[in-house]
Amino acid sequence: MKKIVFLSAVLAFSSCKKEVSENTDSKTETYSEGESAKAKTPEDLGKELFEGRGNCTACHLPDQKVIGPSIKEIAKIYKDKNADIVTFLKGNADPIVDPSQFSVMQTNFGITKAMSDEELKAIETYIYSHLK
Ligand code: HEC
The missing domain is CATH 1.10.760.10 (Cytochrome c-like domain)
Structure with missing residues:
Protein backbone atom coordinates (compact mmCIF):
# COMPACT_ATOMS: atom_id res chain seq x y z
CA MET A 1 0.00 0.00 0.00
CA LYS A 2 2.76 2.37 0.91
CA LYS A 3 4.37 1.70 -2.42
CA ILE A 4 1.26 2.74 -4.29
CA VAL A 5 1.03 5.97 -2.38
CA PHE A 6 4.65 6.66 -3.09
CA LEU A 7 4.22 5.87 -6.78
CA SER A 8 1.25 8.12 -7.24
CA ALA A 9 3.08 10.85 -5.43
CA VAL A 10 5.96 10.51 -7.87
CA LEU A 11 3.56 10.49 -10.79
CA ALA A 12 1.77 13.55 -9.55
CA PHE A 13 5.05 15.31 -9.05
CA SER A 14 6.43 14.50 -12.46
CA SER A 15 3.27 15.51 -14.29
CA CYS A 16 3.34 18.73 -12.38
CA LYS A 17 6.90 19.34 -13.36
CA LYS A 18 6.09 18.79 -17.01
CA GLU A 19 3.39 21.39 -16.96
CA VAL A 20 5.72 23.92 -15.44
CA SER A 21 8.44 23.38 -18.01
CA GLU A 22 5.90 23.63 -20.82
CA ASN A 23 4.81 26.97 -19.51
CA THR A 24 8.32 28.29 -19.41
CA ASP A 25 8.89 27.11 -22.96
CA SER A 26 6.04 29.10 -24.38
CA LYS A 27 7.18 32.10 -22.40
CA THR A 28 10.65 31.96 -23.90
CA GLU A 29 9.14 31.84 -27.37
CA THR A 30 7.09 34.96 -26.79
CA TYR A 31 10.10 36.79 -25.50
CA SER A 32 12.47 35.74 -28.25
CA GLU A 33 10.23 37.27 -30.90
CA GLY A 34 11.08 40.72 -29.68
CA GLU A 35 14.79 40.11 -29.30
CA SER A 36 17.18 40.04 -32.17
CA ALA A 37 20.38 38.89 -30.47
CA LYS A 38 19.23 35.33 -29.72
CA ALA A 39 18.91 32.49 -32.22
CA LYS A 40 16.99 34.06 -35.07
C1 HEC B 1 11.09 53.32 -53.46
C2 HEC B 1 10.01 52.47 -53.07
C3 HEC B 1 10.28 50.99 -52.88
C4 HEC B 1 11.19 50.40 -52.03
C5 HEC B 1 12.19 51.07 -51.09
C6 HEC B 1 11.01 48.96 -52.18
N1 HEC B 1 10.02 48.70 -53.09
FE1 HEC B 1 9.34 46.88 -53.62
N2 HEC B 1 8.03 47.73 -54.92
C7 HEC B 1 7.86 49.10 -55.10
C8 HEC B 1 6.84 49.33 -56.11
C9 HEC B 1 6.35 50.68 -56.60
C10 HEC B 1 6.40 48.05 -56.54
C11 HEC B 1 5.35 47.74 -57.60
C12 HEC B 1 6.03 47.49 -58.90
C13 HEC B 1 6.29 46.04 -59.15
O1 HEC B 1 5.38 45.23 -58.97
O2 HEC B 1 7.42 45.70 -59.54
C14 HEC B 1 7.19 47.07 -55.76
C15 HEC B 1 7.07 45.69 -55.88
C16 HEC B 1 7.72 44.76 -55.10
C17 HEC B 1 7.55 43.34 -55.22
C18 HEC B 1 6.62 42.64 -56.20
C19 HEC B 1 7.30 42.53 -57.52
C20 HEC B 1 6.44 42.03 -58.63
O3 HEC B 1 6.53 40.85 -58.98
O4 HEC B 1 5.66 42.81 -59.18
C21 HEC B 1 8.38 42.76 -54.29
C22 HEC B 1 8.57 41.27 -54.04
C23 HEC B 1 9.06 43.83 -53.61
N3 HEC B 1 8.64 45.02 -54.13
C24 HEC B 1 9.98 43.64 -52.60
C25 HEC B 1 10.72 44.68 -52.04
C26 HEC B 1 11.78 44.46 -51.08
C27 HEC B 1 12.20 43.11 -50.51
C28 HEC B 1 12.29 45.69 -50.78
C29 HEC B 1 13.44 46.02 -49.87
C30 HEC B 1 14.72 45.43 -50.23
C31 HEC B 1 11.54 46.67 -51.55
N4 HEC B 1 10.60 46.01 -52.30
C32 HEC B 1 11.75 48.02 -51.51
C33 HEC B 1 8.53 50.10 -54.45
C34 HEC B 1 9.55 49.91 -53.54
Whole structure:
Protein backbone atom coordinates (compact mmCIF):
# COMPACT_ATOMS: atom_id res chain seq x y z
CA MET A 1 0.00 0.00 0.00
CA LYS A 2 2.76 2.37 0.91
CA LYS A 3 4.37 1.70 -2.42
CA ILE A 4 1.26 2.74 -4.29
CA VAL A 5 1.03 5.97 -2.38
CA PHE A 6 4.65 6.66 -3.09
CA LEU A 7 4.22 5.87 -6.78
CA SER A 8 1.25 8.12 -7.24
CA ALA A 9 3.08 10.85 -5.43
CA VAL A 10 5.96 10.51 -7.87
CA LEU A 11 3.56 10.49 -10.79
CA ALA A 12 1.77 13.55 -9.55
CA PHE A 13 5.05 15.31 -9.05
CA SER A 14 6.43 14.50 -12.46
CA SER A 15 3.27 15.51 -14.29
CA CYS A 16 3.34 18.73 -12.38
CA LYS A 17 6.90 19.34 -13.36
CA LYS A 18 6.09 18.79 -17.01
CA GLU A 19 3.39 21.39 -16.96
CA VAL A 20 5.72 23.92 -15.44
CA SER A 21 8.44 23.38 -18.01
CA GLU A 22 5.90 23.63 -20.82
CA ASN A 23 4.81 26.97 -19.51
CA THR A 24 8.32 28.29 -19.41
CA ASP A 25 8.89 27.11 -22.96
CA SER A 26 6.04 29.10 -24.38
CA LYS A 27 7.18 32.10 -22.40
CA THR A 28 10.65 31.96 -23.90
CA GLU A 29 9.14 31.84 -27.37
CA THR A 30 7.09 34.96 -26.79
CA TYR A 31 10.10 36.79 -25.50
CA SER A 32 12.47 35.74 -28.25
CA GLU A 33 10.23 37.27 -30.90
CA GLY A 34 11.08 40.72 -29.68
CA GLU A 35 14.79 40.11 -29.30
CA SER A 36 17.18 40.04 -32.17
CA ALA A 37 20.38 38.89 -30.47
CA LYS A 38 19.23 35.33 -29.72
CA ALA A 39 18.91 32.49 -32.22
CA LYS A 40 16.99 34.06 -35.07
CA THR A 41 14.38 32.35 -37.19
CA PRO A 42 14.44 33.14 -40.93
CA GLU A 43 11.28 35.15 -40.37
CA ASP A 44 13.00 37.32 -37.74
CA LEU A 45 16.00 37.84 -39.97
CA GLY A 46 13.72 38.72 -42.87
CA LYS A 47 11.83 41.27 -40.80
CA GLU A 48 15.09 42.80 -39.69
CA LEU A 49 16.36 43.09 -43.26
CA PHE A 50 13.02 44.34 -44.54
CA GLU A 51 12.86 47.13 -41.98
CA GLY A 52 16.57 47.75 -41.64
CA ARG A 53 19.18 47.29 -44.33
CA GLY A 54 16.65 46.78 -47.12
CA ASN A 55 14.62 49.83 -46.14
CA CYS A 56 11.67 48.09 -47.81
CA THR A 57 9.18 49.51 -45.28
CA ALA A 58 9.74 52.91 -46.87
CA CYS A 59 7.46 51.69 -49.67
CA HIS A 60 5.86 48.46 -48.40
CA LEU A 61 3.63 48.32 -45.32
CA PRO A 62 2.05 45.08 -44.06
CA ASP A 63 -1.51 45.65 -45.22
CA GLN A 64 -1.78 49.02 -46.81
CA LYS A 65 -0.58 50.24 -50.17
CA VAL A 66 1.74 53.22 -49.91
CA ILE A 67 4.27 53.73 -52.69
CA GLY A 68 4.51 50.04 -53.32
CA PRO A 69 1.92 47.27 -52.91
CA SER A 70 1.29 45.98 -49.37
CA ILE A 71 3.30 43.00 -48.15
CA LYS A 72 0.07 41.01 -47.94
CA GLU A 73 -0.77 41.72 -51.56
CA ILE A 74 2.69 40.72 -52.72
CA ALA A 75 2.51 37.50 -50.66
CA LYS A 76 -0.93 36.63 -51.99
CA ILE A 77 -0.07 37.19 -55.65
CA TYR A 78 3.22 35.33 -55.42
CA LYS A 79 1.54 32.40 -53.72
CA ASP A 80 -1.36 32.31 -56.19
CA LYS A 81 0.99 32.35 -59.16
CA ASN A 82 3.53 30.11 -57.48
CA ALA A 83 6.21 32.67 -58.35
CA ASP A 84 9.64 33.11 -56.80
CA ILE A 85 10.35 36.25 -54.78
CA VAL A 86 14.06 35.46 -54.48
CA THR A 87 14.46 35.29 -58.26
CA PHE A 88 12.61 38.58 -58.61
CA LEU A 89 14.80 40.31 -56.01
CA LYS A 90 17.90 39.13 -57.85
CA GLY A 91 16.58 40.98 -60.89
CA ASN A 92 16.00 37.75 -62.80
CA ALA A 93 12.21 37.72 -63.14
CA ASP A 94 9.52 40.01 -64.54
CA PRO A 95 7.23 41.89 -62.14
CA ILE A 96 3.80 40.32 -61.63
CA VAL A 97 2.24 42.51 -58.92
CA ASP A 98 2.21 45.98 -60.47
CA PRO A 99 4.33 45.99 -63.63
CA SER A 100 3.41 49.62 -64.44
CA GLN A 101 5.38 50.74 -61.36
CA PHE A 102 8.27 48.35 -61.86
CA SER A 103 10.83 51.12 -62.48
CA VAL A 104 10.30 52.36 -58.90
CA MET A 105 10.99 48.90 -57.50
CA GLN A 106 13.92 48.40 -59.82
CA THR A 107 15.90 51.10 -57.99
CA ASN A 108 16.19 48.68 -55.04
CA PHE A 109 17.88 45.85 -56.87
CA GLY A 110 21.25 47.37 -55.97
CA ILE A 111 20.45 46.53 -52.36
CA THR A 112 18.82 43.16 -52.88
CA LYS A 113 21.41 41.89 -55.35
CA ALA A 114 24.07 42.50 -52.70
CA MET A 115 22.21 40.23 -50.26
CA SER A 116 23.06 36.56 -49.84
CA ASP A 117 20.68 33.78 -50.86
CA GLU A 118 20.03 33.15 -47.20
CA GLU A 119 19.07 36.77 -46.64
CA LEU A 120 16.79 36.88 -49.67
CA LYS A 121 15.15 33.62 -48.56
CA ALA A 122 14.60 35.18 -45.15
CA ILE A 123 12.89 38.18 -46.73
CA GLU A 124 10.70 35.80 -48.73
CA THR A 125 9.78 33.94 -45.53
CA TYR A 126 8.95 37.25 -43.86
CA ILE A 127 6.73 38.31 -46.78
CA TYR A 128 4.90 34.97 -46.74
CA SER A 129 4.40 35.21 -42.97
CA HIS A 130 1.78 37.88 -43.71
CA LEU A 131 -0.52 35.26 -45.24
CA LYS A 132 -1.24 33.75 -41.83
C1 HEC B 1 11.09 53.32 -53.46
C2 HEC B 1 10.01 52.47 -53.07
C3 HEC B 1 10.28 50.99 -52.88
C4 HEC B 1 11.19 50.40 -52.03
C5 HEC B 1 12.19 51.07 -51.09
C6 HEC B 1 11.01 48.96 -52.18
N1 HEC B 1 10.02 48.70 -53.09
FE1 HEC B 1 9.34 46.88 -53.62
N2 HEC B 1 8.03 47.73 -54.92
C7 HEC B 1 7.86 49.10 -55.10
C8 HEC B 1 6.84 49.33 -56.11
C9 HEC B 1 6.35 50.68 -56.60
C10 HEC B 1 6.40 48.05 -56.54
C11 HEC B 1 5.35 47.74 -57.60
C12 HEC B 1 6.03 47.49 -58.90
C13 HEC B 1 6.29 46.04 -59.15
O1 HEC B 1 5.38 45.23 -58.97
O2 HEC B 1 7.42 45.70 -59.54
C14 HEC B 1 7.19 47.07 -55.76
C15 HEC B 1 7.07 45.69 -55.88
C16 HEC B 1 7.72 44.76 -55.10
C17 HEC B 1 7.55 43.34 -55.22
C18 HEC B 1 6.62 42.64 -56.20
C19 HEC B 1 7.30 42.53 -57.52
C20 HEC B 1 6.44 42.03 -58.63
O3 HEC B 1 6.53 40.85 -58.98
O4 HEC B 1 5.66 42.81 -59.18
C21 HEC B 1 8.38 42.76 -54.29
C22 HEC B 1 8.57 41.27 -54.04
C23 HEC B 1 9.06 43.83 -53.61
N3 HEC B 1 8.64 45.02 -54.13
C24 HEC B 1 9.98 43.64 -52.60
C25 HEC B 1 10.72 44.68 -52.04
C26 HEC B 1 11.78 44.46 -51.08
C27 HEC B 1 12.20 43.11 -50.51
C28 HEC B 1 12.29 45.69 -50.78
C29 HEC B 1 13.44 46.02 -49.87
C30 HEC B 1 14.72 45.43 -50.23
C31 HEC B 1 11.54 46.67 -51.55
N4 HEC B 1 10.60 46.01 -52.30
C32 HEC B 1 11.75 48.02 -51.51
C33 HEC B 1 8.53 50.10 -54.45
C34 HEC B 1 9.55 49.91 -53.54
